[in-house]
Amino acid sequence: MIYPMAALVLLTFYVALRMFKARVSAIKGGQVAMEHFRTYATPSDQLPQAMVLSQRCYNNLLEMPILFYAACITAMVTQLTGIFMLTVAWLYVACRIAQAMLHLRGKIRWRMRSFMASSVCLLLMWGVLVGASLAR
Template identity: 35%
Template sequence: MPNTVLILWPMGALAALTFAMLLAMLITRIGAVRSRQASPRDFALGDTERVPRHCRLINRNYSSLLELPVLFYVICVLLFVTRTVNDAQLMLAWAFVAFRILHSLIHVTINHILFRLLAFGAAVTVLGVMWVLFFVRLAA
């Protein structure tokens, strides 16, 4: 059984990805305003059609990193506090992070819908398995 603290590393990696997308969003928005492709008002209530596509993609990806990953952070904290981290859960946690990184890269570059869906679906599946394994172990 691995050290329980090891589950915090995939959480940190996913948080780093989220902060990287936040920084990318800031940089692209400032660039869009400076180049007069958009005005600050275009961001007031979300992204208008004037906002360049790459800005909208990064913004949507950032939002996505604040949705499903909430369940990832919760399961990791539960594993940590119950001291039920094991090798399988640790590998699954890293797999989830890898699939989310892949999803983000696809989303903000080529944005190929099928590839993005496959990466997202893989992440959802891994996360679901993490939750099931947690409760199976808890019930045992």
């Protein structure tokens, strides 16, 4: 379970780097004033799309994946790390990678589908954990 978590951590850092590059590019290009980063009060429709998409993608990687990390750690602690859980964990990561890449490109329809698929994977993982707990 540590490898799927590590893969998601790497994805998060990749998106953070993309976000940083988009911000630096926007500042150097004169599209955004440094003052924006003091309060983030500039409306998103006045910011470069690459900057907005990378920021939102990064935020997404700090939301639902928290439940994934908790499920993986719980699975390791309770020794529920069998092939099913590992497969579903990797499927979750694959869906989140797809979602992030689609998000960064501004593709809405397939991004939503990959999000829903990742949510199903996460629900399956928690179902296994709760089911095993109830069976004890």
